[in-house]
Amino acid sequence: MLSLNNIEVIYNDVILVLKGMSMAVPQGKIVALLGSNGAGKSTTLKAISGLLKPEDGEVTDGSIVFEDTEIQDLDAADIVRRGIFQVMEGRRVFEHLSTEENLIAGGYTRKDRQAAKRDMQQVYEYFPRLADRRHQTAGYLSGGEQQMLAIGRALMARPQLIMLDEPSLGLAPLLVREIFGIIQRINEEQGTTILLVEQNARLALDVADYAYIMENGRIVLDGTPQTLKDNADVREFYLGLNEVGARKSYRDVKHYKRRKRWLS
Amino acid sequence: MEKFLQLTLTGLTNGAILSLVALGFVLIYKASDVLNFAQGDFMVVGAFITYGLIVQVGLPWPAGILLAVIFAVLMGVTIERLILRPMIGEPIISVIMVTIGLSSLLRAFVSAIWGTTGRAFPAFLPSDPVNVLGATIGADRLIAIGLVAVLFALFTLFFRYNREGVAMRATADDQQAALSMGISVKRVFAIAWSIAAVTAVLAGIIVANIVGVSLAISFIGLTVFPVVILGGLDSIPGAVVGGVIIGLLQAYMAGYTPSYLALSTVIPFIVLLLILMVKPYGLFGEERIERV
Ligand SMILES: Nc1ncnc2c1ncn2[C@@H]1O[C@H](COP(=O)(O)OP(=O)(O)O)[C@@H](O)[C@H]1O
Ligand SMILES: [Mg+2]
Numbered sequence: 001m002l003s004l005n006n007i008e009v010i011y012n013d014v015i016l017v018l019k020g021m022s023m024a025v026p027q028g029k030i031v032a033l034l035g036s037n038g039a040g041k042s043t044t045l046k047a048i049s050g051l052l053k054p055e056d057g058e059v060t061d062g063s064i065v066f067e068d069t070e071i072q073d074l075d076a077a078d079i080v081r082r083g084i085f086q087v088m089e090g091r092r093v094f095e096h097l098s099t100e101e102n103l104i105a106g107g108y109t110r111k112d113r114q115a116a117k118r119d120m121q122q123v124y125e126y127f128p129r130l131a132d133r134r135h136q137t138a139g140y141l142s143g144g145e146q147q148m149l150a151i152g153r154a155l156m157a158r159p160q161l162i163m164l165d166e167p168s169l170g171l172a173p174l175l176v177r178e179i180f181g182i183i184q185r186i187n188e189e190q191g192t193t194i195l196l197v198e199q200n201a202r203l204a205l206d207v208a209d210y211a212y213i214m215e216n217g218r219i220v221l222d223g224t225p226q227t228l229k230d231n232a233d234v235r236e237f238y239l240g241l242n243e244v245g246a247r248k249s250y251r252d253v254k255h256y257k258r259r260k261r262w263l264s
Numbered sequence: 265m266e267k268f269l270q271l272t273l274t275g276l277t278n279g280a281i282l283s284l285v286a287l288g289f290v291l292i293y294k295a296s297d298v299l300n301f302a303q304g305d306f307m308v309v310g311a312f313i314t315y316g317l318i319v320q321v322g323l324p325w326p327a328g329i330l331l332a333v334i335f336a337v338l339m340g341v342t343i344e345r346l347i348l349r350p351m352i353g354e355p356i357i358s359v360i361m362v363t364i365g366l367s368s369l370l371r372a373f374v375s376a377i378w379g380t381t382g383r384a385f386p387a388f389l390p391s392d393p394v395n396v397l398g399a400t401i402g403a404d405r406l407i408a409i410g411l412v413a414v415l416f417a418l419f420t421l422f423f424r425y426n427r428e429g430v431a432m433r434a435t436a437d438d439q440q441a442a443l444s445m446g447i448s449v450k451r452v453f454a455i456a457w458s459i460a461a462v463t464a465v466l467a468g469i470i471v472a473n474i475v476g477v478s479l480a481i482s483f484i485g486l487t488v489f490p491v492v493i494l495g496g497l498d499s500i501p502g503a504v505v506g507g508v509i510i511g512l513l514q515a516y517m518a519g520y521t522p523s524y525l526a527l528s529t530v531i532p533f534i535v536l537l538l539i540l541m542v543k544p545y546g547l548f549g550e551e552r553i554e555r556v
Binding site for chain 2: 076077093096109
């Protein structure tokens, strides 16, 4: 459904951030994109959704193909209309708008008002808490509710592919479970393909069908969650597990501690 | 008491017009962070175009006003497209300079066609005196207040229930997030400039109807700065409240203080200084935390 072929992204004409990044997202699956802070995960999503331009970023090489069309030169509105919706990092709800108005904004590209109305009911079914707060100003919702609203906004556009940028960021573990459960339900019930960016590798590997690990602007490893969970490097660096009985030098431990910041 | 009432009515009329012009200013600022220093000149252009259409072309006044409104929409879209859009990403001071340039350009355009002397406007609103609780006021002024109230009600509905209206508020909140849901920010800017032009043109016509057409109408545009600073640059209710307060203050100063002090002209700017000292974001403005 979506493939990135050797793409290169440069910010401000000089800062090379993605260096030959390739990955594929098959129809109907949940694909996780993992990696530490600054690896280029958000940049990858913005390259796909056309949101690089306002940040003075540009895809300078390679191609992004969505359903047989190259989309790397299209603008953001066009890409949303084609069925890709990015839920940005940090939730980014419209703080002065009510919950319901946020959802209306999410459905901006919809032509069929009646169908959009039904989808709004659907959002409220997935997230009953949003229904209770439909007329409340979004800025006053809790972090978890704002994340739900951000996902609800995506559903309003009825996309084929939803890209979620760190939906677990800053949320309590229980809430994260709940939200990930709903992401799975959306995937199963609506058939929506999901591209999930996470620093929380353990969580993401639990829900994904396939995962990519990126470092420093390119993919360094990919596989099914099981193969990745069995991989020694992944266990150590991304899951925080050591080989049983393995002795670590101090340098390794320090290395490990430094890496540990992005583990859950 | 009768004098007070009289002054209050006059003040409300002026305040309503100020609010209308301030609305456009606030909309442009909310949507695109641009301070439009040409807002008062939109009024002048609107008044003269309407004058031209009715008096010189000989159109009936409803047609003249309708055409002037259409012209305003085109003017708003064109200015946004040709002048402001290329300035996206430039320092705010450059953008302000551009709108000041635009202001001179519009004045030059008007002077070139109609000269610099004022003319009588074909008044289409009746100006018969009307008795309100013992005070008398021209019917045109009462109608002006009513018109502005209706316009504000329409805009409130637009921003609350219309999809483009909601999209505009969304864009004002978080431009990138708005882009991410397929909202065309360019379109939002164009709509903001069009509404600003239309409201200013309508305000220009209303003022011209009361005092005649002249370049001096744009002086009201200057008074709009105190209004929006008082109300809050990013607040639509602030535009209304600010407009009414300044309008009333001007009327009371004109009625109760000796005219050689010119306090009615100066008072808006005294308010401007005071508010900047004690509440720089205005009565309803949001304190912005600058993120880097
Ligand atoms: N707008 C930008 N301008 C310049 N550099 C940027 C910009 N956005 C991100 N970067 C840089 O690109 C790299 C990758 O960032 P990002 O894609 O946000 O990583 P991640 O989402 O994996 O944490 C970082 O080194 C970051 O500093
Ligand atoms: Mg990121």
